Amino acid sequence: MDKGKQTNAPSKGGKVDGDGLTKKERRALKVQEKNKQHPPDNKKDSQNAPAMKTEPAKPANVPPGQLSEKELRRLEWEKKLAEQKPKPEKSENDNISKAELKARRREQQEAQRLAKQQQQKPPEKAAEVKKAAPSPKKVEKKKVSDSRRLQIVSHLYSDASFSNASVYKNVHPAFVRLGVQYSTKKILGSNARARALLAAVKCLINDLQTPPKQEFCRYLETVLQTCMDYLQLCRPLAVSMTNALRHFKTKLHQVECLEDNVKKEKLLEEIETYVAEEIDKAGEAISLKVNEKISNGDVILTYGCSSLVTKILKDAHLAGKQFKVVVIDGRPLLEGRTMLQRLVQIGINCTYVQMNAVSYVMNQATKLLLGAHALLTNGYVMSRIGTAQVALVAQAFSKPVLVCCETYKFSEQVLTDSFVYNELGDPEMLFTANTLDESSPLVTSKNDNLQILNLLYDVTPPDLITAVVTELAILPCTSAPVVLRIKP
Amino acid sequence: MDKQEVKAFFDKTIAENEDLSVGVVAIMTLMKIIEKYQDNTVQGLDENLKLGILAIKTSDYPVTAINSGCELFMRFITLAKLDYNSFEQCRNVMLERGNIFLNRLKQCRAKIVKLATKFIADGSKVLTHSRSRVVLQTLIEASRQGKQFEIYVTKSAPDNSGDVMCKNLTSVGIPCTLILDSAIGYVMEQVDFVMVGAEGVVESGGIVNKVGSYTMAVCAKEMKKPFYVLTESFKFSRLFPLNQGDLPPEYKYSASARQLDERDFKKIHPLVDYTPPFYITLLFTDLGILTPSAVSDELIKLYL
Incomplete structure (x- = not known):
């Protein structure tokens, strides 16, 4: 937001630091330098990474970037000259005529604008890379323009995105695919993401050939690190993923000196046991524990989609219990529909409502079952956005709220709000077909007064939650640190 | 020992030791079973103990404390069976450990009394519910220290155990007023804090106690009076009730009542209720003064 204003209003761009340059100018210089170094990199990139091949010479619609090489250098030179002059004269600013000052400013602005165009180009490329594999049709995803950014969450925007994706030329195809699946939200749930990640790591281990004079585990670690950096760009890592990965890395360090093949087998085995114990068996145990709490005649509320809750309800249904489920759903992801589909297929009696009907259905409920993205040390539950609201309403109606969470999703983080x-x-997910038809302010992107915020998660404070069901026991949220302490 | 013998021993010990909690008596009974066991197999002993526990549970005493006591015993005392080869050796170790355990349990109350008397200030008015041995002892000890205070005791239907409590207190010279169960709200504005015992402490940090405790806790919360619970740590149990309906029936109804009316418990009066941790200010235990959320931490340390 500020950036846009600065370029328009020269008076604001005038914050000059020690070296006589404004922040903007320094950034512009940096970008220019980078661009000088970049071109060869980009070429390499397009050759090396097979999945990123959708990069023909360069589309014709970026002329300002294209001609830049020389021109920018000239501009830079001119600007430097212009700057060198005023430096000694700083105090004599009054002597310079207004016209001169204006001219100089205009020059600066020009340079900045050019620099900015350059800056914005790489993300476009990134978008292409993202879409490369599954559906090249969806390419027209607009980047969040600066003016639409909300100050309070400014730290959450990751504009570096793919601009330096070229660094990641060693990414295994399985991870490239995974990255696309993550970023397009094909794989969405916390458990599913962890599973998919571990499967990709397995692929990587299988395919990895240690170059001569390198140790297998060390090499694997470096390769894995680049892969993870790449994934991080596609979508920030989930807590479940980081925990799984941390576990894998400790195992990686423990593998003794053996032949590569044996090591590979051992590591593959480790991953399989991790999935089996921490995800599958934990799910079974949680399902058993929750099933003790589900009795005939219950009306169970659930929000969004959780693989674990689906499993629990399925088990309860198969055990012959008579109960009803109310699936609450919220925009923009509408995950509840997936949940509903699964439950109805199992044969459970379901009701589907939107979030705004929560208070209407809440008084019929006997308990709430919620999934979780992570459980934090201070007992807060991080989950799909909207969960806190459902829990709050449940609290107001004094209904017991059960959060189902495997212990591998426990995190050492401490959060008290959803912004940090x-x-x-x-943000485009918040537009509906209706808003697109009219000339809604959502669509006309030029509106500086409009900022759109689409957060994916929220945190629910422990006093809204009756209990967390883990594979160890049914616990109050406040016991999270103890569980973290006793976990190996 | 067969079922009848176990029951007889259990009843007799309770009658003899007025001062002991049923949980402790249950553990004593289990020790007796180990002592009297005649065959020489660990497997057989284990079966025998399980039968014994079942027999004790079907007696007409509150099951809550029995349950947690027996669970602790089975977990920590009889684990010795895995470590030793000969049966005699194994039995001796169990008995030895059991006795240490029992002695420690008997000292629990003194520790709690020591902690809790500090909270009774001169001139304070205390409300208590039903009859609890540890509360009684605490009050007596505080009075012996020369503190002047006044007690309100609920009559506590259906067994009117408040009557006994009131007599116990007046006999040692503590001014005591017996009130109706329905007068809890009426006296709440006068008292400084509430002090009750517990039959069991559950994983959430809430307590299971004589019916009426929950009412008292809700009233106390509304009037912003502290609600203190005095309880031994062997009463901690790994149960997580979500609400009153979620308490197991064996806790709520006596064994004889359950046999009479097996299908429809609705008509029977519950003996206990569940007070959620939200209403409890502090728990005084032999492990120290705990907040409700610390209970689960202690349980995790014990069992996991």
């Missing part, structure tokens, strides 16, 4: 650490979804 969160993930931003695509």
Whole structure:
């Protein structure tokens, strides 16, 4: 937001630091330098990474960037000259005529604008890379323009995105695919993401050939690190993923000196046991524990989609319990529909409502079952956006709220609000067909007064939650640190 | 020992030791079973103990404390069976450990009394519910220290155990007023704090106690009076009730009542209720003064 204003109003751009340059100018210089170094990199990139091949010479619609090489250098030179002059004369600013000053400013602005165009070009490329694999049709995803950014979550925007994706030329195809699946939200749930990640790591281990004179585990670690950096660009890592990965890395360090093949087998085995124990068996145990709490005649409310809750309800249904489920759903992801589909297929009696009907259905409920993205040390539950609201309403109606969470999703983080650490979804998801038809302010992107915020997660304070069901026991949220302490 | 013998021993010990909690008596009974066991197999002993526990539970005493006591015993005392080869050796170790355990349990109350008397200030008015041995002892000890205070005791239907409590207190010279269960709200504005015992402490940090405790806790919260619970740590149990309906029936109804009316518990009066942690200010235990959320931490340390 500020950036836009600055370029328009020269008076604001005048904050000059020690070296006589404004912030803007320094950034512009940096970008220019980078661009000088970049071109060869880009070429390499297009050759090396097979999945990123959708990069023909360069589309014709970026002339300002194209001609830049020389011109920018000239501009830079001119600007430097212009700057060198006023430096000694700073105090004599009054002597310079107004016309001169104006001219100089205009020059600066020009340079900045050019620099900015350059800056914005790389993300476009990134978008292409993202879409490369699944559906090249969806390419027209607009980047969040600066003016639409909300100050309070400014730290959550990741504009570096793919601009330096070229660094990641060693990414294994499985990870490239995974990255696309993450960023297009094909794989969305916390458990699913962890599973997919571990599967990709397995692929990587299988395919990895240690170059001569390198140790397998060390090499694997470096390769894995680049892969993870790449994934981080596609979508911030989930807590479940980081925990799984941390576990894998400790195992990686423990593998003794053996032949590469044996090591590979051992590591593959480790991953399989991790998935089996921490995800599958934990799910079973949680399902058993929750099933003790589900009795005939219950009306169970659930929000969004959770693989674990689906499993629990399925088990309860198969055990012959008579109960009803109310699936609450919220925009923009509408995950509840997936949940509803699964439950109805199982044969459970379901009701589907939108979030705004929560208070209407809440008084019929006997308990709430919620999934979780992570459980934090201070007992807060991080989950899909909207969960806190559902829990709050449940609290108001004094209904017991059960959060189902495997212990591998426990995190050492401490959060008390949803802003410090969160993930931003695509703001365009908040547009509906209706808003697109009219000339809604949502569509006309030039409106500086409008900022759109699409957060993906929220945190629910422990006093809204009756209990957390883990594979160890049913616990109050406040016991999260103890569980973290006793976990190996 | 067969079922009848176990029951007889249990009843007799309770009658003899007025001063002991049923949980402790249950553990004593289990020790007796180990002592009297005649065959020489660990497996057989284990079966026998399980039968014994079942027999104790079907007696007409509150099951809550029995349950947690027996669970602790089975977990920590009889674990010795895995460590030793000969049966005699194993039995001796169990008995030895059991006795240490029992002695420690008997000292629990003194520790709690020591902690809790500090909270009774001169001139304070205390409300208590039903009859609790540890509360009684605390009050007596405080009075012995020369503190002047006044007690309100609920009559506590259906067994009117408040009557006994009131007599116990007046006999040692503590001014005591017996009130109706329905007068809890009426006296709440006068008292400084509430002090009750507990039959069991559950994983959430809430308590299971004589019916009426929950009412008292809600009233106290509304009037912003502290609600203190005095309880031994062997009463901690790994149960997580979500609400009153979620308490197991064996806790709520006596064994004889359950047999009479098996299908429809609605008509029977519950003996206990569940007070959620939200209403409890502090728990005084032999492990120290705990907040409700610390209970689960202690339980995790014990069992996981």
